[in-house]
Each structure stands twice: as C-alpha cells, then as structure tokens.
Amino acid sequence: MTAPERSLRADARRNREAVLDAAARLFAQRGDAVQMDEIAERAGVGVGTLYRHFADKRALLAAIIGRRFEAMTALARTADEARDPWVAFETLLYGYLESAEGDAAFRFAVLGAEEPRWQDIAAEKTDLSAIIERIVGRAVEAGRLRADFRAGDFVLIARGAMANMTGADDWRRHVTLVLQGIRGPER
Amino acid sequence: MTAPERSLRADARRNREAVLDAAARLFAQRGDAVQMDEIAERAGVGVGTLYRHFADKRALLAAIIGRRFEAMTALARTADEARDPWVAFETLLYGYLESAEGDAAFRFAVLGAEEPRWQDIAAEKTDLSAIIERIVGRAVEAGRLRADFRAGDFVLIARGAMANMTGADDWRRHVTLVLQGIRGPER
DNA sequence: TCGGAACCGGAGTTCAGGTTCCGAATAAGG
C-alpha cells in the first residue's frame, strides 16, 4: 500500500507525498467523512492522481492509519523506557489519548466496528500490542495496577476515553475517574 | 413527530404502527445503516407510506430514539425507588447499559457526534437527566460515590462502556474496572 | 350503497460522492 519508493518519476513522488499530507491532515480533522475531491484539491492535484497512487479511498485511509499506528508504536516504545513502571503506564496512556484527541481518523480506526478491524490490521504490522503488554506487565508486577489487569483492559479504557472526545476535554475527567476510582471513602 | 393519534384512518394508524415497529427492530439491530426500502418491506408497506408518516429518515429515527429515551426514563424512575442508594445507582447503570447493548440506535444516539445531539433533544422531552441527578446525588450523599461525582460523570462512564459494546461483552469488564478501580494494593 | 377524501404502493427521480478514462502535459534518457 505504502508502495515502491524507488523508480517513481520525480513529479510522481512529489505528488504522492502531497496527497499523503493533505489526506493526513483532513482525515485527522474529520475522519472518513472527507471526500476524495477535497483531498485532491487540497493536495493541489486532480482526483485521477489520487487513484494512480491509491486503489481506492479505503487504501488511502489505510495508509494514513498505518502511519498513525507506527507513530503510536514509537510513542509506546519511548514510554517503555521510563524506569518507573507507573510513569511508563501513564505516559503510554496519556500519550495514546492525546494523539487520539487530535486525530479523528485514528479514533475512527480504534472505535469503528467495521470488519476487518483496522486495529487488527495494524496489529499485524507493528508490535504495538507487544509493547503495551510489556508496559502493563511491568505496572502489574510493581503492584501499581490490580493483579488481573491485562493489556486488553488498556484498550478498553482507551476506547472508553476516546468515546468521550467531543470537543470539550471530558475525556480527561473520564480518565481521572478510571485511574482514581469512583468509589467514595465509605467503603 | 410522534404526531396526531386522533383523526387517522384505521388503515393509516395500523400502517404507522407497523412502520414504527419494523423501524424499531431494524434500527436496534443495525443503527442508522438500515435503509428506508428495507424498513418499508419489513413493515409490509410501500416507501411512500413511510414518507407520509415521517418527513424523512431522520424524523423516523427521532421517533424511535425518542421512544427509547422514554423507556430509559421509566427504567431510571424504577431504579430510583430502591432504598439503598448504591443499589439504585447500580440498577440504573446496568439497566441503562443492558438496554444499550440490545439497541444500536440508542448507542448511535448517545455516542454520535452530529449536531444537534440526540441526547440534548431527548433531554428536553424527558426528565431523565433530573432522575439521574437524583440517583447520583443519593449515592454521593451516602458516601458510596466520591464526593465530587456528578451526573455528567455518569454519562461519561456510560459512553465509555458503550464504546466497548462490540459483540463480546467486554463492556462488563470495563464497568467492573471502573466500579472497582484499576489500582493495585501497592497504593 | 355511494361519493369522494384520505391513503397506499412502488417505479422513477434526484443527488451525492466514489471511480474511471483518455487527451494533454511532463520528466528523463539519447
């Protein structure tokens, strides 16, 4: 999908880059609701050019989302470098969510119900989930997360927070509640 | 929208009911992805009939969603009758979510980002939010919920759980985590 | 039983947005 770097005429490579750029910005802004014509215009290119580089809208979206998952993987790797397991966990969680906050396409990919799941596609190309597992494992090990907390639970929580990304930053409140618990002192 | 009960010819009333029924079932199943033709067929009626009773798809959806919010209000009222504030709270939460589990249209209404928000529309017609406020207030009063817990937080949590309704019942795990907290014993 | 107002049905229209096509434009080797 992201395709041949070599043997592309100069203008072709330039245009491909412009398309990728414009698409990234627009998808991030409005998810998959943006239309091909708009992306082409924003990239200063005709729709035909879009279709020379990407088979269809889905392929373009896939390329953009793939990139995001890679960035997310890098972010996770960085978080994992923190000594303190809890710091690593929090860094991962907030990094993940803050990225999602600025990227509707990413949220779309994570929250969407369509088959095949974007998440699963990405999982095959990056080792994001392995890193998440390690970070979660460390936090559990250190007793900072309940003993039965699993990597899958991280995803549940991330999804929950993303569902609350609607303009205001309600999602931070949501995360606060989850991290601190909602119970009162009375038991 | 739900319109004149009186002065409708017998067949008209019958058809309207059939449409409402079919639409409720289909929307619950697949959200707003169902198409008008399908609803008409399922109701044993022509599309023309759909449009005589409802101005457009949105109006039909609104009628169905309105109904759901009313049912939800009844449910909340029942929950509020429980003596124990915590029981009331849990009854509300699980009742709300279990209903949502079986109704994609309701989830669509609560999670959707479109303006105007379905939630807000419903809020004007029912006193659901007032009841939620009372139940939350009681639980806080009794010390079962953290002192700063607000009715808005209930919505955040409900949304979070709904975002995890994807076939499996991950959402129950999500709620468990939120209710019990995710921290380990190590403080 | 009859007249006509109200209603029905579903083929056809409209519209939006993704995708294709092909003559024009351009890069890059000789």
Place this chain on the structure above:
DNA sequence: CCTTATTCGGAACCTGAACTCCGGTTCCGA
C-alpha cells in the same frame, strides 16, 4: 532538442440510497 513512457487532471460516469409522484385503492359518513 527530441522521443516516448509515465503521469496528470478533471469532466464524465456509475452506484446506491433517499425521496417524490400519481394512478389505483380503501375507508367511512350519509
């Protein structure tokens, strides 16, 4: 420079789904 394979651009096309239209049918009061 010239040649030609490659790429560009964007009008035209296609598809799917919401919605309209109107001849035929049904209800219901007199």
